[in-house]
Amino acid sequence: xxxxxxxxxxxxxxxxxxxxxxxxxxxxxxxxxxxxxxxxxxxxxxxxxxxxxxxxxxxxxxxxxxxxxxxxxxxxxxxxxxxxxxxxxxxxxxxxxxxxxxxxxxxxxxxxxxxxxxxxxxxxxxxxxxxxxxxxxxxxxxxxxxxxxxxxxxxxxxxxxxxxxxxxxxxxxxxxxxxxxxxxxxxxxxxx
Amino acid sequence: xxxxxxxxxxxxxxxxxxxxxxxxxxxxxxxxxxxxxxxxxxxxxxxxxxxxxxxxxxxxxxxxxxxxxxxxxxxxxxxxxxxxxxxxxxxxxxxxxxxxxxxxxxxxxxxxxxxxxxxxxxxxxxxxxxxxxxxxxxxxxxxxxxxxxxxxxxxxxxxxxxxxxxxxxxxxxxxxxxxxxxxxxxxxxxxxxxxxxxxxxxxxxxxxxxxxxxxxxxxxxxxxxxxxxxxxxxxxxxxxxxxxxxxxxxxxxxxxxxxxxxxxxxxxxxxxxxxxxxxxxxxxxxxxxxxxxxxxxxxxxxxxxxxxxxxxxxxxxxxxxxxxxxxxxxxxxxxxxxxxxxxxxxxxxxxxxxxxxxxxxxxxxxxxxxxxxxxxxxxxxxxxxxxxxxxxxxxx
Numbered sequence: 001x002x003x004x005x006x007x008x009x010x011x012x013x014x015x016x017x018x019x020x021x022x023x024x025x026x027x028x029x030x031x032x033x034x035x036x037x038x039x040x041x042x043x044x045x046x047x048x049x050x051x052x053x054x055x056x057x058x059x060x061x062x063x064x065x066x067x068x069x070x071x072x073x074x075x076x077x078x079x080x081x082x083x084x085x086x087x088x089x090x091x092x093x094x095x096x097x098x099x100x101x102x103x104x105x106x107x108x109x110x111x112x113x114x115x116x117x118x119x120x121x122x123x124x125x126x127x128x129x130x131x132x133x134x135x136x137x138x139x140x141x142x143x144x145x146x147x148x149x150x151x152x153x154x155x156x157x158x159x160x161x162x163x164x165x166x167x168x169x170x171x172x173x174x175x176x177x178x179x180x181x182x183x184x185x186x187x188x189x190x191x192x
Numbered sequence: 193x194x195x196x197x198x199x200x201x202x203x204x205x206x207x208x209x210x211x212x213x214x215x216x217x218x219x220x221x222x223x224x225x226x227x228x229x230x231x232x233x234x235x236x237x238x239x240x241x242x243x244x245x246x247x248x249x250x251x252x253x254x255x256x257x258x259x260x261x262x263x264x265x266x267x268x269x270x271x272x273x274x275x276x277x278x279x280x281x282x283x284x285x286x287x288x289x290x291x292x293x294x295x296x297x298x299x300x301x302x303x304x305x306x307x308x309x310x311x312x313x314x315x316x317x318x319x320x321x322x323x324x325x326x327x328x329x330x331x332x333x334x335x336x337x338x339x340x341x342x343x344x345x346x347x348x349x350x351x352x353x354x355x356x357x358x359x360x361x362x363x364x365x366x367x368x369x370x371x372x373x374x375x376x377x378x379x380x381x382x383x384x385x386x387x388x389x390x391x392x393x394x395x396x397x398x399x400x401x402x403x404x405x406x407x408x409x410x411x412x413x414x415x416x417x418x419x420x421x422x423x424x425x426x427x428x429x430x431x432x433x434x435x436x437x438x439x440x441x442x443x444x445x446x447x448x449x450x451x452x453x454x455x456x457x458x459x460x461x462x463x464x465x466x467x468x469x470x471x472x473x474x475x476x477x478x479x480x481x482x483x484x485x486x487x488x489x490x491x492x493x494x495x496x497x498x499x500x501x502x503x504x505x506x507x508x509x510x511x512x513x514x515x516x517x518x519x520x521x522x523x524x525x526x527x528x529x530x531x532x533x534x535x536x537x538x539x540x541x542x543x544x545x546x547x548x549x550x551x552x553x554x555x556x557x558x559x560x561x562x563x564x565x566x567x568x569x570x571x572x573x574x575x576x577x578x579x580x581x582x583x584x585x586x587x588x
Contacts, residue, residue, distance in 0.1 A: 022262070027253045034249070044253075048262050052269070065196050108232050112246075114196075115237065118204045120250050132487065152501070 003064045010067060011060045018055060025068065026051070027120070029075055032113040036079040036100050038092070046082060050075040068114075076106050133158055134165035194219055207237045256507060260515055267556075318561045318580065321399050321535040323358045325385035330373035330407070337385060348373045348407040351390055360387035364408055372406035379420075382537035384513075392427035396514050399534040400460065421458045423514050426473075428452025437466060437494075446479040446494045456510050462530055466494040467502075469510045516557045518564070522550040525573070525584065533582075536561050543585035547573055 009017020034043030061067045100106045136147045148155045202216035224230045323339040339358040346353045350365030401420025414433040435448040453473020459466040469491040476485045477492040491502040512519035529540040
């Protein structure tokens, strides 16, 4: 789906579009909320709650940026309210509230979340098989033959997947950040 | 006016060290004019270690888990809405396409009522499964559990057995040497329960299943025995956690060894194979002289012929039961009926040749049997019910 189709779908409460939007923004939103309230579980709760308000929203969205703005603003407000409630318990919270009540600061956090997400997605786009092969050979240290046995492929195919992975990562993260890619793959393939 | 996504795209290239064209250069420069933003970039994107840490954080966020979380949230914060409508949107686009081809979902979503077969009224007592189970203590005493059970149930050695929020919890007392006391949690058809063991591991038990475990873990292994179907979320610990899978006649079907991980085991006697699916972490599956280690997203299939590995799986389908849903993804009628019979505690028989068409769709396990049987009506399959026995016949 193109962005335009997603927006049309969102405005029509189309379930498939809502699903695609969720996949596009969920991680950014959770990261953003997490950094605001400094707690991953609470961040996830807040992001989920705010995404659900989008599902109920009556007015129409003009484009994807409009949607993202809505989501981030709603999440920002929910986070500040959440922090205020928590404030009675904890002085660290006061610091967080002060930091993110300034528009400047939460907008910068939004920039950070989006940029991070874009970088992450580039690596994630590696096809599953290539990712697995790369991980098994580079991180786990299996030989091509061992990988071939584990995955039920020919050693030749394994070598191709490995090469493809290297190429994709080089273009996704740039030459000097290849070592980051190694660890990312490790994480990406043990997660979702 | 440059769009936000243009700015982000230019910044991505900048971080990667790629060369920028004039337009992109301008976007990056004006972004970096702001001191606070330049500082943020230096701190999080141009510091290798920090960038890695941030990417690790973002990669640890699971979309699958998020979808389930959202579904839970929507179900528990329901306002007035058409039943079943909201639940389907987060299914991947490709499956959504399949679903629109599947008769069952069309019927449920549109409620056009174009069923031609006469609907048999279902006897009022066929309710869906509930949070219930029986707990057998080490001394043989049996305690009935349900979602209302609350508080301390027993003391087993120095461990306290408690119930709260519809689950069983084992709170460890001081470490105790000596032989372990064992408890068994059992569900019959129509029951399901959840327990947290004394090491923090959580086990979800499906209908018609049982799990035997020590009340406290000591020594160099954490070993439990299971029958039926269970989902394990094992607490990370250096001491390996071992699951002995048995058939209802206590025949060994395989053994799983893990240190900290999440996986589902389906070992019902009436299923053609034992299926163990790894969601997160690492498992090692052993049966007889065969042994295999797998990575997440993989299923180990164990039959009398040995072990095979299956990567062509949909995790949401396998763990749907924990969110209290049925998830049919190309299941034939026998597979659908095996699941229904365990949850609704009914017997199923077939008149004539059972139909072969695949069923697709999701439906909450909380629905009563009648709603679920609309699947059959939509596929022109006639059925009749007598007491707790369902007979399926194909309507030509």
